[in-house]
Structures are given as C-alpha cells and as structure tokens.
Amino acid sequence: MTARIIDGKVIAADLRAQVAREVERVKRDHGLTPGLAVVLVGNDPASEVYVRSKHTQTQAAGMASFEHKLPADVSQDELLALIGKLNRDPAVHGILVQLPLPKGLETEVVINAIDPAKDVDGLHPHNAGRLAGGQPALAPCTPLGCIILSKTVHGSLEGMNAIVIGRSNLVGRPLVQLLLNENATVTIAHSRSRDLPALTARADLVYAAVGRPEMVKRDWIKPGATVIDVGINRIPTAEGKTKLVGDVAYAEVAEVAGAITPVPGGVGQMTVACLLVNTLRAACAIAGLPKPAV
C-alpha cells in the first residue's frame, strides 16, 4: 500500500466545522440564520435514514432545519403547493426534495418548481445551465465533494489531466463543469468509450462514477495519480453476507495510485457536508451578502 488515503470522514468533519464557523459569523454580524427545508414523500427506509442524518447535521452546524413529511399518496398539486410555500418562506434558503419520489409524481416537474436560488441539490435546469456556462451556480453536492477531496491532495488542479468515467446528470456531467472551472483538462468517458484502460492511464486525476463494482483496475492507473471513487456498490461476500465496494478495485489500485478515497469513508461522507455548504452559500446570496469563506 503506497497511496495516501483520502479520509472523507475527517475532511467532511472539517468542512462541517468551517460551515458552522461561518454560520456563527453571519448570525452574529447580519442576524441571518441559514435554513434548510427537506421534503420527504413516503416512507422509504433508506430515505428516512438520509433525511434524519441531514436534519442532525444541519442543526449541528447552527442552521435551522425544517422537515416536511408527506404521505406516499400525496397529490402532485399538494407537493407543488408545499414547494411554492417554501419558495416564499424567508426563513428557508435551501429546499431539498428527497429522491426518488414515489410513483405517480413527476420528478422533473417537482424539481423545476423549486426556486433556483434555493435549489441546494443543484438539480434545477437553471443551475445546471449556469454551471454549464461557467457562471456562478449551486452545484450538485457529490461532484462538489469530489473537487474538495481532490484539492486536499493538490492545492490547484490547473492544467492537470482529469478523466471522469460516467456521464450521469447527478455526478459525471456536473463534475466535468466543476473541473473545467478549476482549469483542469477534462476527458469524459462512458460505456461507449473505446480502450478505457488506456484513456484512464493518461490521467493525473481519475473520477470513477459508473456504478460497476471494482471496474477500475491497477493497470488502468498512472503511478502517482489521484483516484476519487464515487461508486457505492453492495456485493455478496463469500460468507453469504454483503459488503460495500466502490467502482475502483481498491486494494490493487492503492498500490500504484498517489492518493485514493476508500469506500465507504470517502466521497459518500462529503455529500451532506456539501449540502450544508450550498445552504450557507444560498442564504448569503439571497441576503445579498458576499460569498462565505467556505
């Protein structure tokens, strides 16, 4: 094992502490308490766990946390009415609708109803469009976390060759935009790409976001490269149990990479912390304050 392990848990805790300090400052200096509203429809157990975690971390950062739980059979009109109310509520600076939504609700219509200024998940086309245009925008949390992790290894990503494997709307595509904003040279590869190992072997920065267990192998990686693993895949073990693995064959890649994120304990740790960052930024922007220090 030669690679430095990028410890998402420690970095996320540090990020949350930075957010808490900035929340403290805007409260004290401007009387502004950033507020995050989370909307949960139905009672998917995994979603309930996420929502509880967001609630706890939001409060721990000194922000206001608003939870709205709606039954699985809520009508789309009722859900849109709630979003309209949250859009108008001056105490709410961030609105997150927990996905996936139960059947019968149109995700795109619901997301597009959120005020883009409060779209802390960065999913509204207005934010995606601003991000794609290199303008200031609320960016999705997972790619934002990838950039922050990368910058704990390299102070600047300028001029580095990056490859993003996977072109999903939630991760791959916005990550390309964030890497361009950091002045990296970016290649975006996917299931139709030819000779992925050779493409990957040219990169200083490798982002794996395909959802295929341990697909990225040791011989794909340029010695010393930084490897950020976005995948979270549950696979069966020999003992008949299951375990979580990433899109990268961690043990073998760690022997050649310069730095690598583990799974679990890497990118996954960053998502909620980045949601807090976005809520803080949204609150400052809505209040007409300068961009916060985080």
Added chain:
Amino acid sequence: MTARIIDGKVIAADLRAQVAREVERVKRDHGLTPGLAVVLVGNDPASEVYVRSKHTQTQAAGMASFEHKLPADVSQDELLALIGKLNRDPAVHGILVQLPLPKGLETEVVINAIDPAKDVDGLHPHNAGRLAGGQPALAPCTPLGCIILSKTVHGSLEGMNAIVIGRSNLVGRPLVQLLLNENATVTIAHSRSRDLPALTARADLVYAAVGRPEMVKRDWIKPGATVIDVGINRIPTAEGKTKLVGDVAYAEVAEVAGAITPVPGGVGQMTVACLLVNTLRAACAIAGLPKPAV
C-alpha cells in the same frame, strides 16, 4: 493535399433544402408555417449583414420571417416588452436577438427573457441546462453545425476520441454536450491545458474553437483525423490587405488530416442553416408535432 475537404457551402445548401421540404410538409399536413423573429438593436454594419442573410434564407426555406429593428438607445424595458410580445405571438416559433447588444443593455437579462421554447440560438440557461443534462434541448447553432459536418464524414461518432479546444459558452461547452450525445469520448482543452499538441494528436476528431489564427499545426494531428475549424480570424497579408484564416494551419494540416473544413467555406456556412433547423424543430415542438426529419 490528401485530406478530403468538407464543403460547408454544399452541405449547408443541402441542409436548407431538407428544411424547406419539411416546412412544405408541415404547412401542407398541419397548416403550420414556422416563423422566425430577429431583433436587431442599433446599426452595427456586420450585424445588419447577418440579419439580412437570415431574413433571406428564412424566406427561401418557406418560413415566415419577422424583422424588428430598434434604435441603439432603446431602453431595456422597451426591448423586454418586445420580447414579451414575441413570446406570446403564436406566429413566432423562434426568437433571435442579434448579439452583441449596444452598451447599456444587459445581455443576460435580455436572453433570459426569451421563452426557452422559442430560444433558437440555444442561449437560455434552461436550454443550456437541458443540454448539459442530456435532455432534448435547442442547441446553439455553431456546435450543431460542427456535428452535422462531422457526420458527413463519419456516419456515427460513437466511441471516437474527440478533442474540443476552447471552452466558450457559445461553442466549446455546448459542443462537448452534443458530442457526448453522439456517444463520443470527449476531451475539453483550453488555454491552461498542458501539452496541447500531444493531447490533440490522440484524437480522431479535432474541433478548434479558440480564436487564435492558425494555432493548430500539422504535427498536432493524428494522420487521418477529421479536423473541424470553428475559428474565423482576420489577419494582415504581405500585400497590406487582410484575409480570413481559421484556428488551424490549413495548408499543412490538410496534408495529414483525413478530412478538414476550410475557412471560409466550412463551419461558418452552417450557422444560419442550423438556425432554420432549430426554428423548424421549435415550431413542431410548440405545435405538439413529432420531431421533424431534419
């Protein structure tokens, strides 16, 4: 000279003829006459030439053409009022505001006021966001032209390695999205990229969109690659006159490339033809008709 010359003039004429046939069909079968409104503010001579050319080509394709000329000192409110009127006008399916706007008018506010369904220049963040998300969208005309030219050489771009040099909002960034939609593997390079010649030499498809005269040299190009030159630069000649050149050193690159666009006579020919394509597509979408055959 070994490269096949990609003749933008012939290809654009063919595209306009395809549009005219589809316009004929939707008129006959659905009583729909696609209409394009062009708004020109002030009297910049170059803009007047472009607007006249758009008017002529729109009418030649059988569409309705509406020209709106406003004085350079028009107020932003008056301009926005006109856009509002065009947004509501059922005879208008495409709205193009000729850029650049005179000083005192805020381009972003004006563009964002256009109904995204009528934004045939593909500049509204809503369209940029949909494009960035891989969803159907009106795409900017110049990158659309680049894709059409490439597909006259290669029936499919799937799995090909493409490099886009330049990350402008008008060309480079949307071109990346269109290439991804074609299942190409895309690298986006720019002024901060290291070792651009070596990066370019790996590509099957090279798109130069930086605005630097004859920057891309012979030894940057993999033999047989397809080279699409988006640059239009006016440079002085030895005789004290000026001439137009692209971002590619045409004469020397043509000796190694498999196919190449000339400047002038390449990409530049495609832009207005693609505007007609977008207007036809917008008209069909607004009328609830299937996507046209072009």
